[in-house]
Structure formats: C-alpha cells, structure tokens
Amino acid sequence: MKIKSHTSNKIPVSPSIDKVGVEERVARFQSRSIKNEAKKQGLNLVLSMIDLTTLEGKDTEGKVKQMCYKAMHLHDHFEGIPQVAAVCVYPSMVAIAKNALRNSSVKVASVATGFPSGQTSLALKLKDTKFAVEQGADEIDMVISRGKFLTGEFAYVFDEIAAVKEACGKARLKVILETGELVTLDNVRKASDIAIYAGSDFIKTSTGKIQPAATMQVTYTMLMAIRDYYDETGIMVGMKPAGGISTAKLALHNLVMVKEILGTKWLSNEWFRFGASSLANDVLMQLVKIETGVYQSNDYFSID
Amino acid sequence: MKKELNDNWDYSSSLEAINHIQLKKKYNLFIDGKWIAPSKNTYFKTINPANEETLAEIASASKEDVDLAVKAARKAYTNVWSKMPASERAKYIYRIARLMQERAREFAVIESLESGKTIRESRDVDIPLACNHFFYYAGWADKLDYAFPNRKIESLGVAGQIIPWNFPLLMAAWKIAPALAAGNTVVLKPAETTSLTALKLAEIIEESGLPPGVVNIVTGFGETGAAIVNHPDINKIAFTGSTGVGKIIQKALVGTSKKVTLELGGKSANIIFEDAPIDQAVEGIVNGIFFNQGHVCCAGSRLYVQEGIAEKVIKKLKQRMESLYVGDPLDKNTDIGAINSKEQLQTIEKYLKIGLDEGTEMYQPKCTIPKKGFYCAPTLFLNVAQSSIIAQEEIFGPVLTIQTFRTVDEVIQKANNSHFGLAAGVWTDKGSRIFNLTSKLRAGVIWANCYNKFDPTSPFGGYKESGFGREGGLHGLSAYLKLS
Numbered sequence: 001m002k003i004k005s006h007t008s009n010k011i012p013v014s015p016s017i018d019k020v021g022v023e024e025r026v027a028r029f030q031s032r033s034i035k036n037e038a039k040k041q042g043l044n045l046v047l048s049m050i051d052l053t054t055l056e057g058k059d060t061e062g063k064v065k066q067m068c069y070k071a072m073h074l075h076d077h078f079e080g081i082p083q084v085a086a087v088c089v090y091p092s093m094v095a096i097a098k099n100a101l102r103n104s105s106v107k108v109a110s111v112a113t114g115f116p117s118g119q120t121s122l123a124l125k126l127k128d129t130k131f132a133v134e135q136g137a138d139e140i141d142m143v144i145s146r147g148k149f150l151t152g153e154f155a156y157v158f159d160e161i162a163a164v165k166e167a168c169g170k171a172r173l174k175v176i177l178e179t180g181e182l183v184t185l186d187n188v189r190k191a192s193d194i195a196i197y198a199g200s201d202f203i204k205t206s207t208g209k210i211q212p213a214a215t216m217q218v219t220y221t222m223l224m225a226i227r228d229y230y231d232e233t234g235i236m237v238g239m240k241p242a243g244g245i246s247t248a249k250l251a252l253h254n255l256v257m258v259k260e261i262l263g264t265k266w267l268s269n270e271w272f273r274f275g276a277s278s279l280a281n282d283v284l285m286q287l288v289k290i291e292t293g294v295y296q297s298n299d300y301f302s303i304d
Numbered sequence: 305m306k307k308e309l310n311d312n313w314d315y316s317s318s319l320e321a322i323n324h325i326q327l328k329k330k331y332n333l334f335i336d337g338k339w340i341a342p343s344k345n346t347y348f349k350t351i352n353p354a355n356e357e358t359l360a361e362i363a364s365a366s367k368e369d370v371d372l373a374v375k376a377a378r379k380a381y382t383n384v385w386s387k388m389p390a391s392e393r394a395k396y397i398y399r400i401a402r403l404m405q406e407r408a409r410e411f412a413v414i415e416s417l418e419s420g421k422t423i424r425e426s427r428d429v430d431i432p433l434a435c436n437h438f439f440y441y442a443g444w445a446d447k448l449d450y451a452f453p454n455r456k457i458e459s460l461g462v463a464g465q466i467i468p469w470n471f472p473l474l475m476a477a478w479k480i481a482p483a484l485a486a487g488n489t490v491v492l493k494p495a496e497t498t499s500l501t502a503l504k505l506a507e508i509i510e511e512s513g514l515p516p517g518v519v520n521i522v523t524g525f526g527e528t529g530a531a532i533v534n535h536p537d538i539n540k541i542a543f544t545g546s547t548g549v550g551k552i553i554q555k556a557l558v559g560t561s562k563k564v565t566l567e568l569g570g571k572s573a574n575i576i577f578e579d580a581p582i583d584q585a586v587e588g589i590v591n592g593i594f595f596n597q598g599h600v601c602c603a604g605s606r607l608y609v610q611e612g613i614a615e616k617v618i619k620k621l622k623q624r625m626e627s628l629y630v631g632d633p634l635d636k637n638t639d640i641g642a643i644n645s646k647e648q649l650q651t652i653e654k655y656l657k658i659g660l661d662e663g664t665e666m667y668q669p670k671c672t673i674p675k676k677g678f679y680c681a682p683t684l685f686l687n688v689a690q691s692s693i694i695a696q697e698e699i700f701g702p703v704l705t706i707q708t709f710r711t712v713d714e715v716i717q718k719a720n721n722s723h724f725g726l727a728a729g730v731w732t733d734k735g736s737r738i739f740n741l742t743s744k745l746r747a748g749v750i751w752a753n754c755y756n757k758f759d760p761t762s763p764f765g766g767y768k769e770s771g772f773g774r775e776g777g778l779h780g781l782s783a784y785l786k787l788s
Contacts, residue, residue, distance in 0.1 A: 015582045015583070016580075016733045017583070017584070018581035018584040018753050021583075021585075021587055021588065024587065025584070031636065032637055033315050033316050033317075033318030033636050035318065037316075038314060038315060038316045041309065041313055045313065224583050231619070255313075260627040264310050267313060268309070268310055
C-alpha cells in the first residue's frame with residue numbers, strides 16, 4: 001500500500017453546511033434498493049471493512065486474543081466469508097493482537113494520543129503514538145483536541161495532527177473528530193478539513209464513548225470534505241464511521257452513500273472502514289438468512 | 305485487500321407491484337353521483353408514457369355532458385350542499401381524505417403509471433400532499449367565521465375547475481378541497497393524458513357518500529374545458545395550466561361575473577450566493593429542476609450562480625448528475641421518470657435544439673435511457689444570457705439554464721427580468737440577505753435554502769404571466785368565497 005504524504009500548512013476555508021438539506025439528502029440514500037445478489041455482495045463488503053474493536057479499561061490479553069481469533073474466523077460454518085479489515089485496541093494490547101494475527105492479513109489499529117479525551121500534553125501524545133507503532137500497530141487512531149477546537153484554536157489542532165502524523169512513520173493515521181462533542185455539522189466540516197489538510201490518511205467520526213456518534217448526516221458531511229479534497233488535489237483520504245452502526249441495514253446505507261459521493265473506488269477496506277463491535281454478527285445473521293431463508297437466533301453467532 | 309468485493313456493485317431493480325391496483329377498461333363520466341356514458345359515445349385512450357401501452361379508455365365529454373354536470377352541480381348546491389351545516393360538510397371532506405390515505409398505495413402506482421412520475425415522488429410527495437389538502441381544508445369548513453373575522457361570508461355556487469397533467473391528483477385536491485370546504489359544488493376536468501387518478505378519486509367520493517352532484521368529474525380535451533369556461537351557470541373558474549390557455553380563458557371571461565383564478569407557467573430563478581451551503585445548494589438545484597422531470601410550473605429552471613463559485617457549483621452539479629438514475633417510473637431507485645407525453649417530449653427537444661442553435665454549451669450526464677417510452681436525459685445549458693430564448697421561455701422539462709452574476713442588485717434585476725413570476729430560490733448563509741431578496745423578487749413563492757417545498761397551509765400562486773389568485777392556506781380558501 002502506498003502512503004501519500006500530503007501534509008500542507010494551510011487551514012482551508014470550509015463551506016457552510018445546511019443541516020436540513022443534509023437530512024434530506026441522507027434520506028435519499030436510505031431509499032435505494034439493495035436485494036439478493038447485491039445485498040450479499042454488499043454484506044460481504046461490509047464484513048471486510050470492519051475494524052473489530054475493544055476499547056475498555058478491563059481489556060486483557062485473553063479478551064484481545066479471542067477477539068483476534070474472531071477477526072480471522074467470523075463464521076466458519078460458511079465458506080467465502082471474508083476476514084475483517086483490522087482489530088482496534090489500546091496501545092498496551094497492540095503486541096498481543098499483532099502476535100495473534102501474525103498469520104493473517106488483518107491489520108492492527110491502535111488508538112493513541114490519550115484516547116478517548118485527548119486531555120494530555122502533546123509530548124505524551126507523541127510518546128503514546130510512538131509506543132503503539134513500536135509495538136507493531138499498522139494504523140493509529142488519534143483523537144483531536146476538541147477543547148482547543150471549540151475555543152477556536154484551529155492552528156493548535158492542525159499542528160497537533162501534523163505532529164502525530166510525523167510520529168506515525170509508516171503507520172496510517174486515522175483522525176477521530178469526536179463529532180458528538182463538536183455538535184454542529186459546520187464544526188464537523190471544519191474539523192474534517194483541518195484533519196485532512198494536516199495530513200491524516202483517514203478521518204473517523206467518533207471514539208464510541210460519546211453519543212451521538214456516526215450518524216449518516218455526520219458521515220455525509222465528512223465524505224463531502226473528502227470529495228472536495230480529492231477534486232482539489234487528486235489525493236484519496238479514507239473514511240471511518242465508528243460508533244452507532246450496529247445493523248447491516250445501516251451499514252449498507254453507508255455504502256450507498258460512499259458509492260454515490262465518492263464512487264466505487266472508495267468501496268474497499270483500504271479507504272472505508274466501520275468501527276464497530278456488534279455489527280459483524282448482525283451482518284452474518286443477514287448473510288445466513290439469504291443462504292438459508294431463515295433467521296437464526298443470536299446464539300448461533302459467536303460473541304468474542 | 306478485497307478489491308473484488310466491490311466489482312460492479314449496483315442497486316437491485318425494485319419494481320413497485322401493480323397487481324393490487326384496480327383499473328377498469330373503460331371509464332365513463334362521473335355526473336350527479338352516477339357513471340354516465342358520454343352523449344356522443346366517444347372515448348379516447350390513455351397510455352403509460354414509460355412504455356406507450358394503453359391503460360384504459362376515457363370518455364370524452366361534450367358540451368351537452370358538461371351542461372348536464374353543471375346542472376347537477378347547481379341542483380346539489382341549491383338543494384343540499386349550501387344548506388348543510390358546515391360541520392357536516394367537514395365530515396365528508398375528512399372522510400374523503402381518510403379513504404384516500406387508505407388507498408394511497410394504489411393511487412401512487414396509478415399516478416406513476418399514467419403520468420410517468422417516479423414512484424418515489426408519487427408515494428412520498430403527490431399522494432400524501434393531496435390527502436393533506438383535504439385534511440387541512442376539512443378543518444376550516446366549520447370555522448370560516450374565524451378564518452375571516454368580521455367579514456360576511458358566502459359561498460360562490462358552482463366552481464368549474466380545469467387541472468394540468470403534471471400533478472394530477474394533487475391538483476385535483478388543491479381545487480376540490482377548498483371549494484367544498486367553502487360550500488361550493490364542483491365540475492372538474494382533469495388533463496386528457498392523466499384522467500385516471502381523478503376518476504379513482506371519483507370512486508372514493510362515491511364511496512364516501514358525498515351527496516350526488518357535489519363533485520362531478522368530466523374528462524376530455526380542450527373543447528371540454530372550453531365548455532366549462534363558457535358555461536353561463538358557473539360562478540367561478542379555477543385553472544392551472546399553460547399561460548397560453550390561461551390567456552384564452554381570461555379573454556373568454558371578460559364581461560361575465562365569473563370569479564377566476566389562474567395558476568400558469570413559470571421560469572423561476574434559483575439564486576446561489578458565494579456564501580451558500582454549497583453541497584446543499586447543489587441538491588437544491590437538482591431538486592429544483594429535475595423533480596418530476598421538470599414538469600413543475602415553479603421549477604427552478606433559471607440558475608443564477610455568483611461568479612466566485614460558479615466553476616465549483618457547475619462541477620459539483622455535473623458530478624451529482626452522474627448519480628441520477630433515469631428509467632422506469634415504477635422502479636424505486638429511479639430519480640427521473642418518463643416525460644408525460646410524446647407532444648411534451650417534442651416540445652422539450654425543440655428547445656434543446658434552440659439552445660444548441662443559440663450557441664450555448666449543452667451538458668448531459670452519461671446515463672442509460674430506456675429504448676421504449678418518452679424519456680429525456682437531465683440537461684444543463686451553460687453560456688446562457690438573458691437574451692437566450694431558452695432562458696426566457698418555459699420548457700417544462702429537465703432542462704436547466706445557467707447564468708452567472710456579480711452583485712445582489714444585478715441578480716435581483718435579472719431574476720425579475722422575466723414575463724413570469726411564480727417562484728424563486730435563494731441560497732445564502734446570511735439571513736438578512738434572504739429577507740432583502742424576498743421583498744424584492746417579484747415571485748409568488750420564495751424558498752430560502754430549499755426548493756419545491758409544498759404545504760397545504762402555505763399559499764401558492766404567481767405574479768405577471770404566472771397568473772393570479774392563490775391556492776393553499778387561507779388565501780386559497782378566500783378564492784372560493786364572497787367576502788363582504
């Protein structure tokens with residue numbers, strides 16, 4: 001995978017966002033029809049885009065290892081089910097995950113920079129990031145300083161992202177905006193532009209610790225920022241909605257949105273991810289339903 | 305990387321079922337609560353514009369048939385409807401609304417079959433709005449004293465109503481609901497290419513037990529309409545349709561005591577300022593001109609973009625048009641359906657040619673268009689001036705002209721520089737600018753940061769050659785009352 005370095009030093013002027021208009025547009029994505037083969041293909045695509053996540057204070061080696069096994073073996077009763085894209089863990093769990101996944105193509109993503117609040121010094125954030133990378137993380141999910149953003153210190157936020165990007169080295173950087181704390185779509189757009197221009201490889205909605213998280217309105221707004229940047233520079237940036245996407249239906253609606261805004265080029269786990277812990281099983285349940293014609297109960301799907 | 309997983313990932317064709325609808329092979333006239341064969345026994349075919357197949361045969365009403373309908377309406381007005389307590393009238397109107405709601409799916413499918421509009425629009429816009437008009441005016445029927453305080457209120461008598469083919473059921477609702485609420489009786493003529501939902505509405509009216517003659521539906525062509533306009537015992541004419549026919553009607557009514565409202569054509573300006581929420585404005589442009597294939601009298605068919613963002617807006621608009629699906633109106637994924645008739649398609653094509661002859665730049669996205677039926681790809685015209693014919697005349701199709709402007713004053717002048725004045729759209733982040741424009745644009749409806757939004761509580765109508773009189777809201781009610 002080729003990683004493009006595209007840190008620039010200007011903060012762009014963001015367009016304003018009209019919430020009512022966004023809601024209307026988003027409703028249209030939800031009325032597209034996806035059935036049969038298209039549904040099956042879409043659901044497999046969703047599975048391949050999942051960042052299977054555990055981010056808890058009580059995470060242990062045992063928990064992480066079991067989740068990693070699930071990442072590689074989503075549902076062995078069926079053939080042709082893809083592996084997920086990555087697992088997402090705290091820095092202290094990276095080495096364990098990396099080892100557990102050593103024989104697979106599943107990547108290890110690590111949150112860093114004082115996740116989830118980010119209320120620590122830049123020096124510690126950089127140290128946190130470097131530690132995760134040294135432990136073997138392929139991807140870093142950082143959080144932005146929302147407090148600084150909300151007080152208008154955009155340059156601080158920009159510089160911080162640029163610094164973390166540098167600390168990432170070869171690891172791909174996902175920048176978490178924590179949109180639930182930014183509240184308005186204007187802020188979401190502004191933060192997306194800052195993150196993209198500061199050099200992030202992916203922009204991500206949320207930590208999963210704050211509600212609301214990855215609403216379609218928020219994801220739409222961020223996708224439009226990616227679209228505009230691509231039109232301007234020709235550089236692709238990835239998108240990761242995280243938190244709140246727990247059903248297959250909602251995941252498919254997200255894919256429709258990506259398809260119509262960014263095109264099929266973005267419909268791969270190189271450029272689009274779902275941050276989720278319970279989505280996979282709902283998708284599996286739908287896939288089994290397509291094959292067998294019946295829904296099976298939750299107990300037929302493993303819960304690592 | 306599972307690249308192969310996204311190969312050709314596309315939507316599934318999802319055709320709305322048509323096996324649940326009930327259509328007769330032949331439809332007679334609905335006069336005095338009965339289905340009556342036309343006196344000259346002439347019928348015409350109505351087709352599905354998406355595949356040119358015949359849907360049914362429709363009676364063609366003669367002058368004698370119209371006379372019969374007016375007599376029935378007069379009798380019902382004098383003997384029953386004008387004497388009935390207003391609260392009882394309201395109950396009938398409510399009942400019609402509820403019956404329509406119950407059969408909304410059937411209405412939506414028939415509307416899409418006959419008019420060519422997408423099922424998404426007939427299901428989500430036309431039919432619910434039509435029901436809402438009946439609900440809304442039912443509420444006013446016994447509260448007219450409160451609607452117009454300190455005024456003496458009288459109903460008019462018999463209303464002759466002629467409606468267009470672009471929103472067949474919705475226009476019938478706009479006309480019938482306020483007329484009944486105000487205590488009038490009705491003779492309504494739907495457009496010849498879209499009679500079916502009006503006739504289905506007649507079936508519902510029959511089922512509702514509305515006294516015979518209160519609503520009469522006479523189908524036919526222009527001569528039928530002329531017979532209504534010229535009938536001496538009609539008190540009020542309400543017409544929605546082309547400016548050309550509107551002028552004929554107005555001439556015919558000179559020297560008579562008939563009240564008249566005309567809702568005619570438009571060439572509405574959609575104005576995008578530099579500080580607009582740009583992506584939502586692009587959606588607004590698409591919604592303004594491609595909604596209902598552009599068969600919308602208030603369509604935002606003249607786009608004005610401030611020069612600083614013109615290039616960006618046009619680029620985004622072209623991009624957005626790539627994701628529009630043109631095709632079978634009954635497919636739930638379809639964004640742009642069929643053109644209503646061959647004649648209308650020819651009119652649109654005539655204007656496309658004029659546009660090219662005028663040296664403008666035409667753009668159409670790559671989209672597949674069905675071989676059978678009447679279709680037109682969504683079209684943009686760039687390098688257009690006020691002097692271009694295509695920027696002046698109503699095309700009534702999915703065709704947008706794009707002009708740029710520099711200042712607020714300039715765009716107000718250009719937007720008003722039209723013989724129409726039905727609607728306008730203003731896109732800006734600045735509230736004060738919106739109010740500045742709403743007071744200076746000479747258009748009946750002005751939308752701010754949205755377009756093509758309709759509500760029964762809101763009056764609708766035009767300036768200049770877009771007609772006069774308002775429909776919807778209290779204004780729409782007053783058009784069916786004598787206030788003194």
